[in-house]
Amino acid sequence: MKEIIESFFRERSLVNHQLASYDDCIPSGDNSLSRMEKIVRSIRVGTDEEVVDENGGLIKLDVIDQDIVIRVKNIQLGEPNIREADGSDHQSLPMECRLRKLTYMSPVTMDFTIYRNGVPSQPEKGVQVGNMPIMIRSRRCNLHQNHIAGDRVLHPNTSEEDRKLWEEGLRAKGEDPLDPGGYFIINGTERVLISMEDLAPNRVTVEINKRYAKKTEVAKIFSQKDGMRKPLTVEKRRDGMLMVKISTAGTTAIPVVLLMRALGIENDQELFQAIAGPTDTFKYIVANINEVKDNEEYNVDSMAEAHQWLEKKFAAGQQKEYREARVTQLLDRELLPHLGDRHDDEVDDRKKKAIFLGRIVRQVLEMAITNRKPNDKDHYANKRVRLAGDLIEDLFRVSMGQLARDLKYQLERHHNRKRELKITSCLRPDVLTSKIMHALATGNWVGGRSGVSQLLDRTTYLSALSHMRRVTSPLVRSQPHFEARDLHPTQWGRLCPNETPEGQNCGLVKNAAQMIDISEAIPETEIRARLDEMDVFQPDDWTDGDRIHVNGDIYGVHKRGSNLLRQFKNARRRGSIRPEVSIRFDNSNRDIFINTDKGRILRPLLILYDGAPRLTQEHLSMISSGEMTFKDLVNSGVIEWVDAEEEEDLFIAPRPFVLPESVPAGNEHEGRPISHSGVTWLNLGEPGAEVAKLQAEIRLPNGERSVAVFETELLYTSEHTHCEIDPQLVLGVCASLIPYPEHNSTPRVTGGTAMVKQSLGLPSANYRLRPDTRLHILHYPQRSITHTMAMDTTNFDSRPGGQNFIVAVMSLHGYNMQDAVIMNRASVERGLGRSTFNRTYNAERRRFPGGQVEEIEIPGTGLEEVKGLKPVGSYDYLEGDGLPRPEIYLEGGDVLVGKTSPPRFLEETGAGAFLQAQERRESSMLIRHGEKGYVDNVYVTESLDSGRLVRTMVRSHKVPEVGDKFASRHGQKGVIGRLVNDEDMPFTRDGIVPDLIINPHAIPSRMTVAHVLEMIGGKVGSLDGRRIDGTAFRGEKEGSLRDGLVRNGYDHTGREVMMNGETGETYPVDIFVGCIYYQKLHHMVSGKIHARSRGRVQILTRQPTEGRARQGGLRFGEMERDCLIAHGASMVIKDRLLDESDGIDLFVCAQSGHVAWFDPKRRTYVSPIHGDGAEVYKVQTSYAFKLLLDEMKSLGVAMRLELEDRR
Secondary structure, rough: HHHHHHHHHOOOOOHHHHHHHHHOOOOOOOOOOOHHHHHHHHOOEEEOOOOOOOOOOOEEEOOOOOOOEEEEEEEEOOOOOEEOOOEEEEHHHHHHHHHHHHEEEEEEEEEEEEEEOEEOOEEEEEEEEEEEEEOOOOOOOOOOOOOOOOOOOOOOOHHHHHHHHHHHHHHOOOOOOOOOOOOEEOEEEEEEEEEEEEEEEOOOEEEEOOOOOEEEEEEEEEEOOEEEEEEEEEOOOOOOOOOEOOOOOOOEEHHHHHHHOOOOOOHHHHHHHHHOOOOHHHHHHHHHHHHHHHHHOOOOOOOHHHHHHHHHHHOOOOHHHHHHHHHHHHHHHHHHHHHHHEEEOOOOOOHHHHHHHHHHHHHHHHHHHHOOOOOOOOOOOOOEEOOHHHHHHHHHHHHHHHHHHHHHHHHHHHOOOOOOOOHHHHOOOOHHHHHHHHHHHHHHOOOOOOOOEOOOOOOOOOHHHHHHHHEEEEOOOOOHHHHHHHHOOOOOOOEOOOOOOOOOOOOEEEEEOOOOOOOOOOOOHHHHHHHHHOOOOOOOOOOOEEEEEOOOEEEEEEEOOHHHHHHHHHHHHHHOOOOEEEEEEEOOOOOOOOOOOOEEEEEEOOOOOOOOOOOOOHHHHHHOOOOOOOOHHHHHEEEEEHHHHHHOOOOOOOOOOOOEOOOOOOOOOOOOOOOOEEEEEEEOOOOOOEEEEEEEEEEOOOOOOEEEEEEEOOOOOOOOEEEEOOHHOEEEHHHHOOOOOHOOOHHHHHHHHHOOOOOOOOOOOOOOOOOEEEEEEEOOOOOEEEHHHHHHHHOOOOOOOOEEEEEOOOOOOOEEEEEEEEEHHHHHHHOOOEEEEEEEEEEEEEEEEOOOOEEOOOOOOOOOOEEEEOOOOOOOOOOOOEEEOOOEEEOOOOOOEEEEEOOOOOHHHHHHHHHHEEEEOOOOOOOOOOOEEEEEEEEEEEEOOOOEEEEEEEEEEEOOOOOOOOEEEOEEEEEEEEEOOOOHHHOOOOOOOOOOOHHHHOOOOOOHHHHHHHHHHHHHHHOOOEEEEEOOOOOOOOOHHHHHHOOOOOOOOOOEOOEEEOOOOOOOOOEEEEEEEEEOOOHHHOOOOOOOOOOEEEEOOOOEEEEOOOOOOOOHHHHHHHHHHOOHHEEEEEEHHHHOOOOEEEEEEEEOOOOOOOOOOOOEEEEOOOEEEOEEEEEEEHHHHHHHHHHHHHHOOOOEEEEHHHH
């Protein structure tokens, strides 16, 4: 099945769902209505009346003398461009935006027409209303295959020539061909929109309300239409009354029976039919009908009376027209809007709403009577994932509304001033742009959510990939939400079971599995047309047959639901219904649910027809050669996409068969080890087969290869409907890189996935051009000898993040106690684990109001005086323009870019300033404290406001030292405890010296068996000169690895005799040695080491500053103080926390207790109350205490100090 997976990833990138969602949202250029166009056409400002025509959005001006209406439609996105300060435009490229701190965006244009008293004026076409950020590699991006080669459209997935052309084009534009895109560039930084998990709209969930002493049953639904959400709850109270609450209309509870009467169900029989539950529910319904009829509070028995009651409750004391309009709005707009809002002779959506309400009531009553379990909120059928396109759509809807209101206000002002109305002169394009930019730059989205857009994590290639496949939950992090954090069975194959952070976000931040797709919205009209062809009809009695729900909206009824289900699935497998549409038959309630909405996570499965797949070896060979694609497999009914809801109806085999470890008995090669990579399934796709006939490539003891043919039992039967393509697809991109993860305990795999993202490697091939603030590059990244299949699909092999180390498991002089590791100094000197760290510093020639500017120059060389010049020699590194020469060595505190600024405040220049020469401040850019390195690159460019922008990269070399952190891929992390010389390291008989020594106690207690397996695998691979397959659930078996060791003359256990390098003696036990892939993590001592004696203090409290970047002090906290008290070293405490910190002498008046001050004229201390004759004593206290006294005084509280010996 490997061919299927490879074909899938050839067609689509790993962030395809984000790109597809964004492409679906923006205007496409063909004539279809995009999501943005629909928003523009639905604009209604200044009017509430319904307008249904093709003229677009409507803005009505509030002016007295005439009726002026503006219609707006036809939104278009231009190509991404940059408008310079001088007004010129040119095409924009992502790399230029990164370098110049610009936003990668396109102009947005629309067509406006002004109607005066119904007469249209000349339409204004293509008016620019603002700018829209463009996602990298989306359809509108200049790097997309449609635009990169000029007018020629490239097809890199099908044509090898086109692929090479495309990659060359990307390289020419400074991009990495393997960069997947899927992010935005805002002000020069890469930002990614994190997918949000959300409750599915238009779905009824029944739960138990535990707020009161006695539990009550509640049904909830979020009814959504065109971005409007209207929640509705139906509750069965303790007295049996069924009440409805529409939260957008107010807190008033409405009895269900009364509401159904208002919706047009006049007689009781219709009411019973609408609810149609088991006979036990009838007594509740009868009680409810009688209560509404007889209780004086309601007294309702007809539609008119119900309307009167609603008018009284929701619009009391208003005029009749308003009251009627309010109730109409309540019933049509507020109540279940997704079922429609029409109530006329042609269409009556109110009847449908009554039926739907009946179904909700039935579910509540069934739960109350039959003790049915409440709906599972965490079931993935009840969830939708909101991708970049959906989030941008929300943002655009709000921004567009603001723009329309602003335009209305500006036009009204122009009209009132008797000016000619022209859209171009009234429209302010920065309204739309600034709103969208602000949200993307800060992550504060509309609707009050924060952290929606995040800085893309570019530590390594995989961390960026994983960041764009992240899914977060909107739940509060600080609460325990145990159920929400749990791994749910419906997440199988959709979300990775291992890749989640530890700590407060555990289980709330998830990552997508490898082979998933997220559905895009498909028009319901398509599906309804197909259903009409399949004999679905709209009845008078909705209980007569199986009800069909399309996206939660009741559409019709079918007499035989199981036939419809079969017909529908066959049509989908033939390709006449789109593959993302899902269907499920709920037999017990006689409901069929069809979903076409966006945000459902789908996963692909092999379809079984009567217990046999339609897939054959011929298919696989055609896929390998490129004659067939993954899409063809879906369209020919071999594979189908399944969502969590449809999966409830299926019976899925976990894998086709279990491959035995060795050739079974009765074969000439009996007992020889087998591995998945060399197996061919001969009778694949044969109908009625009960065993799998396999042909395996094996290695004989003499090293020759041979072929064995044998049979093994199939795991699927005729009852199974589907089979997994490959069990390793349940894992996400990070977990699937770990070899043999099924042999580890789960928390270790979770730790391993977290550390893959912190490892150093090759983040991208264009790192020499990229001005990243922090950039790590490993010097000699290697491919792992023990490889997994995901390394090909994720391109990890082309952008690796680690090196193959020779590792011995033993203890050496106790320098590798706990998690410490010992490293071979000679290996480090040969380049093992070395990396480069690049930091980019930015200096800008900013302009200030009043025409003053900062100048990039060598301070003191200009005509003006400069305050605060550095000592002589500080500017020796700089050339005449104030910039450093490349490859010059600098250390923390050295001047990197010379700069002077105008005085900060006008007072600084002093009185009579007009007589003196203008004084400037020294404001040079310095290398950060604690860092050192060489100037690598100096980019001199211009920012948009035509100020000069200098971006300087400083390169520093990081060599492994004691305290640097390394980790294997199995969560075995450790810091270097000692670097040992080559000659003192233990060595094997062959003279092999390990690079790393880890402690034997690290393995058994953590149960990381895969760590041991990978060491053996790496050893066999390096001896055989091949890569070992360690893919989850199908890697090369342990027997085969042992066989490989024996074949190469080693012990099958992997242990070897080793000598002590210091004494030359043989160790009394054999040592386990192997080759394993280790990662250097970005936590390095050179970036964290920190010490100081005296130094900077804060101005306000006079205590040392905190933090390494600010040369802060080391915090001597509560516990440290407690230790010194326990030691009885009280004078040390006084010395550290008072004398050497912020001690100050206060002079206190003994009589009044107030702080005295010194009068220099009289040379005496003066008490604020008793004057200069007072008794004043010197008291040593901390400055923070003096500050407290002063702050209390500012609040009007005079604190009095009582001296102990003066009581």
